[in-house]
Amino acid sequence: MIGRDVRTIGAALYLLPVETRVPLKFGPETLTHVTCARVRLRLCDGAGRFADGWGETPLSVQWVWPSDLPYQEREAALIALCRALTDAWVGAEGGSHALDIGHAFLQERLPALRQAANQARRPEAAMPWLAALVCCSPFDIALHDAYAKLLGLPVYQTYGPDHLSRDLSSFIEPARGVQDTSFKGRYPADYLVAHAPRRLPAWHLVGGLDLIASDELKGDEPTDGYPVLLPDWIRRDGLKCLKVKLRGNDLEWDYTRLVRVGAVAIANGVAWLTADFNCTVTDPAYVNTILDRLLLERPRIYGMILYVEQPFPYDLERTRIDAHSVSARKPLFMDESAHDWRLVRLGRELGWTGVALKTCKTQTGAILSLCWAKAHGMTLMVQDLTNPMLAQIPHVQLAAHAGTIMGVETNAMQFYPDASLAEEAIHPGLYRRRQGQIDLSTLAGPGFGYRLDEIRRDLPAPLVEHGE
Numbered sequence: 001m002i003g004r005d006v007r008t009i010g011a012a013l014y015l016l017p018v019e020t021r022v023p024l025k026f027g028p029e030t031l032t033h034v035t036c037a038r039v040r041l042r043l044c045d046g047a048g049r050f051a052d053g054w055g056e057t058p059l060s061v062q063w064v065w066p067s068d069l070p071y072q073e074r075e076a077a078l079i080a081l082c083r084a085l086t087d088a089w090v091g092a093e094g095g096s097h098a099l100d101i102g103h104a105f106l107q108e109r110l111p112a113l114r115q116a117a118n119q120a121r122r123p124e125a126a127m128p129w130l131a132a133l134v135c136c137s138p139f140d141i142a143l144h145d146a147y148a149k150l151l152g153l154p155v156y157q158t159y160g161p162d163h164l165s166r167d168l169s170s171f172i173e174p175a176r177g178v179q180d181t182s183f184k185g186r187y188p189a190d191y192l193v194a195h196a197p198r199r200l201p202a203w204h205l206v207g208g209l210d211l212i213a214s215d216e217l218k219g220d221e222p223t224d225g226y227p228v229l230l231p232d233w234i235r236r237d238g239l240k241c242l243k244v245k246l247r248g249n250d251l252e253w254d255y256t257r258l259v260r261v262g263a264v265a266i267a268n269g270v271a272w273l274t275a276d277f278n279c280t281v282t283d284p285a286y287v288n289t290i291l292d293r294l295l296l297e298r299p300r301i302y303g304m305i306l307y308v309e310q311p312f313p314y315d316l317e318r319t320r321i322d323a324h325s326v327s328a329r330k331p332l333f334m335d336e337s338a339h340d341w342r343l344v345r346l347g348r349e350l351g352w353t354g355v356a357l358k359t360c361k362t363q364t365g366a367i368l369s370l371c372w373a374k375a376h377g378m379t380l381m382v383q384d385l386t387n388p389m390l391a392q393i394p395h396v397q398l399a400a401h402a403g404t405i406m407g408v409e410t411n412a413m414q415f416y417p418d419a420s421l422a423e424e425a426i427h428p429g430l431y432r433r434r435q436g437q438i439d440l441s442t443l444a445g446p447g448f449g450y451r452l453d454e455i456r457r458d459l460p461a462p463l464v465e466h467g468e
Contacts, residue, residue: 006101006147007093009050010042010467011139013086014459015079018058018388018419021222025208025245027278029062031415035075036389037082037135038459041089041142042468045150050468053146054452055138056390057360063336063385064131066279077127081117081135083464088113089139090467096165097158098147099188102140102364103171106340110136129339130314133361134385140362141394145447152446155394156196156401159367160189172341172372175348181375188367191374196400198441201407202433203241203274204233205384205414212260226417230261233414234268237433241272241306243409248280248311255290262301272406273304277311279336284325287311291329306406307331307354307381316346324351331405335383340365341372354379357402359394360387370402384409388419389457392430394448400440410438422457 016036024031038056059078061071094104114132121127148155151163161167168183175181211217212230227233230242244261246254258275265273281287287308294302307330312321314336326332333354334347344355355373357366357380373380382399385391392412399408412420413431424431429439443449 005046005093006096006150007044007091008041008089008101008143008467009044009091010040010465011086011089012040012462012465013082014038014040015463016389016460018416020415021224021226021417022228022415023207023209024205024386024415026060026062027066027248027280029066030209031060031062031386034058034060034386035079036391037138038390039086039138039142041139041146043143043146043150049150051146051149053142053144053149053447054390054450055141055143055145055394057134057138057141058385058387058391059134060360060385064134065128067125069125074131077117077121078131078135079463081113081127081132084113084117085136085139086464087466092143097163098144099159099164099171099364099367100166102143102362103368105140106136106362106364130336130361133339133365137360137362140364141359141448144363145394145450148448149446154446155448156192156397159192160187164188168368168371171368175345175376183371183375186371186375188371191371192401193403198400199437199439200396200399201241201436202237202239202438203243203384203407203409203411204237204239204433205386205409205411206230206242206244206261208245208247208257212264224418230264231268234264234270238435238437239433240270240436241406242270243274243276243309246275246277248277248286251286251289255293258290258294259298259301262298262304265304266300271304272306273301274307274309275305276309276335279310279312279314281311282313282321284311284321284323287326288329291326305330307333307379309333309356309383310335310337312337316343316350320350322350327351327353331379333379333381338369341369344369344372344378348376348378352378354381354405356381356383357398358383358385359391359398360385363394363398366398374403379405381405382408384411386412386415388412388416389423390450390452392420392423393427393443393450396430396438396440397443397448408438422455425456426451426454
């Protein structure tokens, strides 16, 4: 175990712009480009040893901050917070493990930084907590990477009692009124897959603007060698799992979309579907009507739906919609709502049965939410933020070690495949789906196994750099 004086001594922020080859619709908004925040964090221990860790997250404005505010205003606010975080992370401490330091930062430093960022903004234009988490996540991911490198171990071998000085009861509490669940003497390693698989089923995203059939072609589609139509993607990548983006405010469109995608899936040997409403539904009857109609009219498609994802507004504390009627029909997964274990606990009380984890809400938060959910019998999934480049690697590592209901969502190869060519040269199985799966077998070494010294990517100059 490393001594208790582990601390960060340096941080650097890089911004990597990426353009989509086809647009990706998020609820009422459409994504055509994104800025990825890449972070280098230097960690030092009491013996004077240090290690550099790396983390990366797309600053997906439309997903983290749905609003009528101009895109440029929201993106500028996210980048400004990332700049402030680069300074704030230097000198961060709080214990002998990355989980200690990350938890302390999320509880104490990040709320104050978000509050300071919002002081100059109108109340209705305040940055959401989800946006602040996404800005913080590349720093937190880099923290876990650096800590594991100090030990010379893969990240997921550091979450047991040999390296953590505190058990989970120092970080999370059981559900209210539950007497037989205790986190005393329990560690994250107790809830992780003992032997993580090296191959995972891959979920393909069917966006609201994605083309299903040839009669939808307009002639302006990209001719870059990648598929355009859904059947072509299925055949090329051997897909078995499709995630269908829906509107949530147009019942007939959503039902028809599920039927059309379901028909293509059946014709091409796809086994599973999910329905993602992206927080736009306000009444459970909306989802129930679609599911009941599918059961009556299209029972095979109904049976293919493995779970339903985040139909209701993500501010659970404000809306508190009783979701039991939906989860009585299909497993119901929190995504945008699952900021941390406390909201997972509230979601469980309201009837949600599963949690979609994301590394973009911090590695620390994902690990603690994973433990809480598993301890209370909730099912897990790991969902994508259209993660390219380095962001893909902690994302799929989380899925492999979490034990999900079915593989992992991974769709950067659909929307900006060329962005990851440098990383794909070293990890070809992570950036191209084959036989419906991704292959993690090239990941190796301490930390997240990036093999960064082998990846030939020229980074821009840091936007900001502090410390050593």
